[in-house]
Amino acid sequence: MIATLLLLSALADTHIHGIVRDSATRAPLHGAVVRIDGTLKGAIADRYGVFHFYDLHQDTVRLVVSYVGYQTERVLVPLNEGRREVRLDIAMRSTSVRGQEIQVTDERIAHSALPTQQARVLTSAEIDEHRGQTFADALTQVAGVTVLQTGPSLKKPMINGLTGTRLVLRNNNLVQEGQQWGIEHAPEIDAFSPSRITVVKGPAAVMFGPNAMGGVIDVESRPIRKDPGLHGEATINLFSNGRQGAVGAFLETAQVAGSPIALRAQASTRMGGDAEAPSYVLNNTGVRELNASLTMEVGDERLGLSSVASIFSTTLGIFRGAHIGNATDMLRAIERGHPSSTRPFSYEIGNPRQEISHTMISAKGHAQLSDDERLVLTLGHQVNDRSEFDGHNVRIRGQGADPASRAADSLDRLQRALATPAMNLVLNTSSLDASLEHALSEHVRGTVGISSMWQLNERSGSVILIPDYRLWGIGAFAYESIILEDVTISAGLRYDVRDLKSRIINRATREATLQDRTWQNFSASVGALWAPIEGLSLTWNAASSWRPPQVNELYSNDVHHGSAYYEIGDSTLASERTLGSDVGLRYEAHGLLIESSAFINRIGDYIMAIPDPANPTVTVRGTFPTYRFTQMTARLYGGDISLTVPLHERLNVYGQASFVRGDNLDANEPLLFIPADRGRIGLHLHADDVGPVHDAYVDLSVMGVRRQDRVVPGRDYAEPPAGYLRTDLSAGGVVTLPYGLPARLTLAVTNLFDVAYRDYLSQYRYFADDLGRNIILRFTTTF
Numbered sequence: 001m002i003a004t005l006l007l008l009s010a011l012a013d014t015h016i017h018g019i020v021r022d023s024a025t026r027a028p029l030h031g032a033v034v035r036i037d038g039t040l041k042g043a044i045a046d047r048y049g050v051f052h053f054y055d056l057h058q059d060t061v062r063l064v065v066s067y068v069g070y071q072t073e074r075v076l077v078p079l080n081e082g083r084r085e086v087r088l089d090i091a092m093r094s095t096s097v098r099g100q101e102i103q104v105t106d107e108r109i110a111h112s113a114l115p116t117q118q119a120r121v122l123t124s125a126e127i128d129e130h131r132g133q134t135f136a137d138a139l140t141q142v143a144g145v146t147v148l149q150t151g152p153s154l155k156k157p158m159i160n161g162l163t164g165t166r167l168v169l170r171n172n173n174l175v176q177e178g179q180q181w182g183i184e185h186a187p188e189i190d191a192f193s194p195s196r197i198t199v200v201k202g203p204a205a206v207m208f209g210p211n212a213m214g215g216v217i218d219v220e221s222r223p224i225r226k227d228p229g230l231h232g233e234a235t236i237n238l239f240s241n242g243r244q245g246a247v248g249a250f251l252e253t254a255q256v257a258g259s260p261i262a263l264r265a266q267a268s269t270r271m272g273g274d275a276e277a278p279s280y281v282l283n284n285t286g287v288r289e290l291n292a293s294l295t296m297e298v299g300d301e302r303l304g305l306s307s308v309a310s311i312f313s314t315t316l317g318i319f320r321g322a323h324i325g326n327a328t329d330m331l332r333a334i335e336r337g338h339p340s341s342t343r344p345f346s347y348e349i350g351n352p353r354q355e356i357s358h359t360m361i362s363a364k365g366h367a368q369l370s371d372d373e374r375l376v377l378t379l380g381h382q383v384n385d386r387s388e389f390d391g392h393n394v395r396i397r398g399q400g401a402d403p404a405s406r407a408a409d410s411l412d413r414l415q416r417a418l419a420t421p422a423m424n425l426v427l428n429t430s431s432l433d434a435s436l437e438h439a440l441s442e443h444v445r446g447t448v449g450i451s452s453m454w455q456l457n458e459r460s461g462s463v464i465l466i467p468d469y470r471l472w473g474i475g476a477f478a479y480e481s482i483i484l485e486d487v488t489i490s491a492g493l494r495y496d497v498r499d500l501k502s503r504i505i506n507r508a509t510r511e512a513t514l515q516d517r518t519w520q521n522f523s524a525s526v527g528a529l530w531a532p533i534e535g536l537s538l539t540w541n542a543a544s545s546w547r548p549p550q551v552n553e554l555y556s557n558d559v560h561h562g563s564a565y566y567e568i569g570d571s572t573l574a575s576e577r578t579l580g581s582d583v584g585l586r587y588e589a590h591g592l593l594i595e596s597s598a599f600i601n602r603i604g605d606y607i608m609a610i611p612d613p614a615n616p617t618v619t620v621r622g623t624f625p626t627y628r629f630t631q632m633t634a635r636l637y638g639g640d641i642s643l644t645v646p647l648h649e650r651l652n653v654y655g656q657a658s659f660v661r662g663d664n665l666d667a668n669e670p671l672l673f674i675p676a677d678r679g680r681i682g683l684h685l686h687a688d689d690v691g692p693v694h695d696a697y698v699d700l701s702v703m704g705v706r707r708q709d710r711v712v713p714g715r716d717y718a719e720p721p722a723g724y725l726r727t728d729l730s731a732g733g734v735v736t737l738p739y740g741l742p743a744r745l746t747l748a749v750t751n752l753f754d755v756a757y758r759d760y761l762s763q764y765r766y767f768a769d770d771l772g773r774n775i776i777l778r779f780t781t782t783f
Contacts, residue, residue: 018088037062116527143640150184152275162214177429178384188358190291192248192268195222205523205545206492241774244272273347278772284317302368318352372439387421423463446480519548539584549573566617566624591646598639606634655681670710696733724757743781
């Protein structure tokens with residue numbers, strides 16, 4: 001097969017192969033947009049900066065190349081010289097203050113990371129491989145990033161062993177604020193929306209405040225095309241596991257009715273039924289999702305405004321096998337290791353379930369005050385509405401004159417009770433940020449700014465997992481970078497204040513008392529980047545940051561239905577304080593790419609929910625595993641490596657591996673819920689043309705995960721599952737539809753051999769296997 005693809009590629013039609021680079025560093029510009037002037041044809045540079053155009057019949061074409069923070073380049077390419085193949089090397093020059101910061105590598109975005117920090121960018125092409133699934137699925141391509149999951153549709157990213165409120169998720173210029181403290185509260189982000197995702201590994205509190213002690217995930221939509229006319233994209237994804245379908249589309253124009261306003265409207269939907277393990281159906285794990293957004297842009301690089309309004313809404317079924325009626329049945333279910341009974345596949349979503357909506361409105365304005373100063377203001381408001389429905393049959397005594405009427409009344413009242421959320425949380429968040437990007441000299445650049453936020457959380461329902469509360473915070477920061485010929489040095493400082501007022505309800509008396517907690521502290525960081533030769537860069541960073549205890553860690557005292565846990569907080573918890581350092585290496589030459597990093601973090605007063613297997617909590621709704629929040633001194637360290645090795649012009653072997661270690665230094669024992677060691681190795685074959693299929697590829701990979709053996713025996717409800725191997729296969733390419741429209745087709749199979757396995761980070765590993773084989777068909781066309 002490999003020989004056939006290579007031969008067909010050699011006989012391909014005339015086309016252009018190009019690479020886009022930074023003119024100063026020669027680093028490939030991953031995500032650069034290349035368009036043929038006057039046509040609908042366009043391409044996006046891949047992680048190596050490479051792009052392709054096929055079936056060009058003109059004598060000459062003009063390429064327009066654009067990239068955020070760089071001057072737009074126009075390249076005239078003659079095609080009438082009888083050549084089958086035209087190869088281009090396009091160098092782009094940075095423009096303003098922001099452009100200078102981007103120079104460091106192809107993976108630097110000024111507002112996502114300091115120039116010396118480790119950052120990995122996922123471009124639109126890489127994200128396409130996971131559109132229609134969960135947002136977190138796309139992030140697993142990054143070494144050091146794993147997923148904490150509670151079923152097939154509830155997945156949270158984890159960076160170097162830290163997750164939840166120790167990571168900051170930015171979505172369209174705002175720090176996304178939801179109920180992210182819950183282990184099964186997945187990010188409310190439309191998987192069709194991102195065009196670019198930047199993952200910053202390591203503390204980023206100087207830029208984004210206390211909750212960024214573990215890293216940042218920055219989600220960006222694509223800029224609206226500036227060429228005239230109406231443009232758009234449509235995507236259809238089909239999945240065999242869960243018999244799921246997902247559709248997304250957008251339309252955009254650079255000029256609304258001749259005005260200077262650019263507009264994009266986007267919508268997507270997803271529907272799936274019960275997921276399936278290799279041997280049985282995971283009942284009540286379906287999903288419904290409906291999302292929409294509207295984006296407006298006006299102005300230019302010197303003065304402009306962009307705004308986004310979006311709504312994300314979903315209904316998620318919670319696996320029934322994790323909700324147990326009594327302590328004996330719970331222990332039996334864990335020992336049995338699989339559901340006692342299953343029903344046939346269904347699209348029905350019953351209780352327990354979650355219904356979530358997240359509405360976001362943001363406006364970002366910028367003004368170039370001078371050649372050396374740029375002012376940026378961002379205003380946002382978000383509403384997160386989360387309802388959790390109980391899955392247990394609470395006994396309700398009916399009323400009536402005889403047993404039959406009392407039974408009927410009891411059943412009616414029960415149905416109404418199950419249709420009412422056991423817990424509803426509505427979180428309103430308003431934020432205002434201001435920053436001034438500046439150049440103090442030719443070699444010294446930086447940013448100063450302030451950020452503020454205000455929150456109101458209102459609770460209703462019978463479950464009092466967290467209280468009503470009000471939270472406000474304000475922070476001021478400054479960071480500067482000295483950029484020399486082959487060395488960049490960065491340093492930053494930040495001061496934050498957080499104030500939390502909570503209304504605590506006494507379960508016995510139902511009386512409410514007000515508790516007021518205030519925290520304040522500094523965060524600081526310093527780092528260096530050294531690029532001694534072309535293609536090689538070395539980084540080092542050290543940072544100290546903090547995180548106040550979250551409301552659930554302080555005051556939880558009820559059943560968390562989504563995770564099927566009973567959580568008990570501790571109102572005396574203190575702030576966490578971390579001191580960490582990381583080093584990184586990146587080398588690229590002649591198609592060889594090596595990226596590696598190592599880190600160590602010491603966290604004082606680390607907050608963690610510890611299982612209490614000896615004392616499951618019995619309630620009128622059933623019996624649940626008990627978790628209690630406590631503090632300790634923790635140390636996390638680890639490393640990762642990823643590499644791509646060219647075996648041939650069109651054949652690469654790639655691999656990545658990561659490990660994380662976590663220790664409770666107070667008790668001299670391992671931390672719970674640290675990712676197991678894992679690695680992936682794969683073979684990627686690329687052929688420019690295979691008959692009518694352009695940019696064809698085949699990719700085969702195997703992921704291996706070790707058993708997590710660093711645990712305290714008897715501390716958890718079940719011993720860690722065995723290690724496993726999972727094989728994935730994908731193939732695809734671009735075909736030309738009528739009217740010259742390009743369409744990308746992809747066929748992928750995850751868990752090719754339908755292996756039964758359980759991941760240590762799955763919250764359902766006590767009761768069921770992970771997903772079995774999943775055949776995925778993707779179709780995307782642009783116009």
